[in-house]
């Protein structure tokens with residue numbers, strides 16, 4: 867089953883970084899999420915109850931990323947993956963965390979992980 871629900875370039879303003887100056891400011895993180903989800907039941911019934919609501923996912927992920935400080939983008943990616951697997955019961959998720967302001971001569975840097983439910 868290769869169906870997914872995705873969210874691209876989710877804009878989060880986060881306290882993120884390893885240096886002291888980074889703990890005093892907010893910086894942009896852009897998250898790309900690809901979530902394994904069987905879309906057939908929602909399509910067959912045209913019923914929102916069977917859909918994985920990308921708006922609900924986006925709001926919960928934004929709150930998680932913005933409401934507490936983190937040092938590493940790796941930590942953010944793991945926490946977001948765990949949220950999606952546990953709270954939304956998704957079978958797998960791919961999370962990309964972009965920190966576009968981090969390296970002056972790169973358009974973006976970051977990490978990408980894939981996690982599955984145990």
Ligand SMILES: Nc1nc2c(c(=O)[nH]1)N=C([C@H](O)[C@@H](O)CO)CN2
Nearest residue numbers: 882883884885888937938939940968
């Ligand atoms: N693999 C990582 N490398 C770096 C990170 C990170 O979160 N993961 N963070 C930093 C600093 O916070 C940097 O972004 C400041 O510009 C350096 N390397």
